[in-house]
Amino acid sequence: MRILGRLAAEDPAQLAISCAGETITRAELAARSNRLARAFETLGVRYGDFVTIGLPNSIDFFVTVLACWKLGAVPQPLSPRLPAAERAAIVELADSALVVGADPADHPGRTCVAADFQPDPVLADGPLPEVVSPAWKASTSGGSTGRPKLIVAGAAAKGTPALAAAIARMRSADSQLVAGPLYHNSPLTASITGLLVGQHLVLLPRFDAHRALTAIAEHRIGWVQLVPTMMLRMLRLIEESPGAYDLSSLRALWHGASACPPWLKEAWITLLGAEKVFEMYGGTESQAATLITGPEWLTHRGSVGRAALGEIVVLDADGKKAPAGEIGEIYLRGPAGAPPSYHYLGAEARKRDDWESLGDLGWLDAEGYLYLSDRRTDLIIAGGANIYPAEVEAALDAHPLVLSSVVVGLPDTDLGQRVHALVQARPGLTVDDLLQHLGEHLVRYKVPRSVEFIDEPLRDDAGKVRRGEMRDAAIARMTNVLGEQMLGIQEISDRLEIQELIVAYATAIDSRDYDALDEVFEDGAPIDYRAFGGIATTFPEVKEWLRQSMAQYPAFQHLMVNPQIRVDGDRATGRVMCLNSMALPVGAGSGEPPVALLGMWYTDEYVRTPRGWRISRRGQQRSWVQGLDLPTAPTLI
Known part of the structure; x- marks a missing residue:
């Protein structure tokens, strides 16, 4: 807040934000946020409280965020278009002291104000006593999982934005186009950084490719952050009307948030020049991030760069570092000795030791450049x-x-x-x-x-x-x-979950992660593996038998196909084909191990539990064997 006060004192009449024909100067922004902070205080907002902000892109959004900071509160933005039930779950998780932009009927027992709320004009608009919010933001996530979570920033609302601005190639004299929704982390972070270094923010109420291109020319935009969807829509208009849009003022175009098709990035490099195009990969959690310039990208086509903050590694299913060029799960960790960059409310981090995953898949090349494949869950x-x-x-x-x-x-x-x-x-x-x-x-x-x-x-x-x-x-x-x-959606969902259970079984066996079978089988489930000379007992005894018996084989792989699943309420039956290829043990100096092939069916029963579907009974049906002598065994269990 001290920085904004200094900027307002240095040039009070300088435009701070423009949006849809409305403008606000630095002095007006300071005064309006001071008055709104006092109004929030009368509504019960105190130091450390979460204030949920459900406002569209607007000057009011920034005024509200600044008002929260001036009370030491934590702004918690979310989409103004969220369904009431989803917003209510987030508000309960945050235990919000105030909900801005919501109907009180949707949040019984909570203090709410409408999107067009205006503070009493008799409230003073002078500076408030200086206080520092313990977290500068609390972002919302969880749309892909259906379970909301808050990502509370580890950094307080203080410090200088100079380092972040230098990394992002921001200049105070630039105007910044804010094209994305402010309830998302990247547009919020970029615009706040720009505001704190003295940039004039040109804010789009909602992204529109023509308006974005027009705003770049009209306001002589020097810095912009886009996502590939925006880049594609803007490119289509440029291609339709060559020469109609002036992009000559742009100094820096940043993109991120999702994988950018190489052909699309190459088109923008051709438009602007490689030295003006930058890309960053990271998460709202901010443990680590990569950066790549346009010239670097041209020699590492498709990469999102090397680690510029913290460390990044790609791990295989066993939790080991994947070789260069091999797809695995991307894990991140912060710089050594640095304080935590965030904490979750409503979730736990997906971790391996001190490495954390955001759920992305990708690979590293021999030089440490990262390439994205997709989301693990997609x-x-x-x-x-x-x-x-x-x-x-x-x-x-x-x-x-x-x-x-x-x-x-x-x-x-x-x-x-x-x-x-x-x-x-x-x-x-x-x-x-x-x-x-x-x-x-x-x-x-x-x-x-x-x-x-x-x-x-x-x-x-x-x-x-x-x-x-x-x-x-x-x-x-x-x-x-x-x-x-x-089929009905519920049964389709059940069948897919059971299919994922079958895949989880094969993954656990092939990766020798036998403890992972605890999430596959119901405790005490009868299992009969005698069709191939195995044992018939219950889980988890079978787990220990698998751990010991499979240790003699150098390698093996289970291919699970043709699942036939029938669901009946909370019970289900299934039959799935398995092709098991196994490298057989050999003596020292015997050369390459021989390979055996086993064809079989698993005959299963499943039960729905509070933790999801589990296998409650399993048998084997022997189909054929190649390369391995086995005793005569029952063909159907």
Whole structure:
């Protein structure tokens, strides 16, 4: 707050923010936020309290954030378009002292004010006693999991923005275009940093490609942060009207938030010059981050850069460092000795030792440059093959008539899942044209089995997508069309969860993580593995037997296919084919180990538990064996 006071004193008439024809100077911003802070204080807001802010992009949003800081409170922004039930869950989690932009009827027992709330003009607008909020923000997350969580910043609302501004190539003389929704971390962080170094913020109420391009020329924008969705929409307009938009004032274009298709980034490098295009990868948690310049990217095409803050590693399923070029899960940790950069409310970090994961998959090259694949939870497994939606979406978006796309996995009785594409397109695009285009860019098994054209944007203004909701909606639409021929959403969800359970079993065995089987089997579940000379007993005794018996084999892999699952309330039965390839033990100096192949069926019973579906009984049906002598055994258990 001291910095904003100094800026207001140095040049009170300097424009601080412009938005939709409204402007506010530095002096006016200081006075309005002072008065609003006093109003919040009369409403009961105190030091350390969370204040939930459900406001659209506006000058009022910034006034509200500053008012919170001036009381030592923690601003907790969220989307003003959230359903009341989802917002209520977040407010309860934060135990908010005040909810701004909400109907009191939606939050019984909470103090709420409307989006157009104005403080009593008799309240003073002079400076307040200086106080420092213990956390400068508390961001909301959890849309992809359905369970809200708060990511509370580890940094207090103090300090100098000079270092962050220098890393981001910000200059105080620049105007900054704020194109994304302020309830998302990146637009909020970038705009606050710009405000604190004295930039004039040009704020879009909502992203619109034409308005963004027009604002760059009108306000001589020097610094902008975009997401690939915005970059694509703006590029399409530039291509439609060459020379219509003046981008000559831009000094720095930053992008992040989601993987950028290489062809799209290359187009922007051609437009602006490589020295003006920058990319950063990291999370709201801020443990670590990568950075890459345009010239670097041209020699490491597709990379998001090397670690510029903290450390980044890619780990395989066993928690070991993956070799260069091998896809694994990305883990981050902060600089040695640094205090925690955040803490969660409503969630626990996904950790391996002191490394934390944000759920992304990717790989590192030999020079330490990071490349993103996709979200771990978005992975589609079709017929045993891993398909990354981001790769398919990049190919879809490369078609000149595609405005945006989202790829989801739909249940399939043959493949387990099939690739389904949701596409927002310009008039004239047909499914045949699109599939022909995809056939030139993707291997056949990655090409969507079905395509659905959607009239509305598929991603929000920050480029985010609620993939689970879109998948459920696509299933519901198909149910409406095909009626009783389609399964209900609950049964589809149950079947997919059971299929994931089957995959979890194979993953645990193949990675020798036998303790992970505790999340697969119900305790005491009878298991009969005598079809291949094994034992018949209960879990967890079988776990220890597997741990010992499988240790003699140098390597093995279980391919689980053709699941046949029947759900009946909280119980289910299933039959799944397994191909087990095993490297057999050999003596010293005997050369490459021989390989045995085992074909079988698992016959299962499942039960729904408070922790999800679990296998409650398992048997084996022996199909065939190659390369291994086994005693005669029952063929059906």
